[in-house]
Amino acid sequence: MRNVFEAILECGHDEDFVPVESAEFRATEAPAGSENKLAVLARRVELGLPLWHPDDRSDYSGLTGAVRPRE
Numbered sequence: 236m237r238n239v240f241e242a243i244l245e246c247g248h249d250e251d252f253v254p255v256e257s258a259e260f261r262a263t264e265a266p267a268g269s270e271n272k273l274a275v276l277a278r279r280v281e282l283g284l285p286l287w288h289p290d291d292r293s294d295y296s297g298l299t300g301a302v303r304p305r306e
Contacts (some may be wrong), residue, residue, distance in 0.1 A: 238283040254285040262290035266298055 236242045242252035243281055259282055265272035 238281055240280075245306060252283075254302070256284055257282070260284045260288060262288045262292075264291055264292050266295055
């Protein structure tokens with residue numbers, strides 16, 4: 236089973252799926268909740284990788300956001 240979706244199709248549940256780390260399992264600097272982080276997580280699921288890398292960004296330090304003026 237390559238990913239959780241194949242596990243569900245084959246077994247009817249995801250209990251037998253075990254993520255496997257490979258060379259494609261790299262940390263990301265994308266902040267939590269960002270479109271980029273969601274894309275990274277989706278790709279990890281597709282590849283059958285663990286969702287959470289121990290070196291993924293864990294805070295928002297050094298980031299700046301857009302400030303929208305009040306109307």
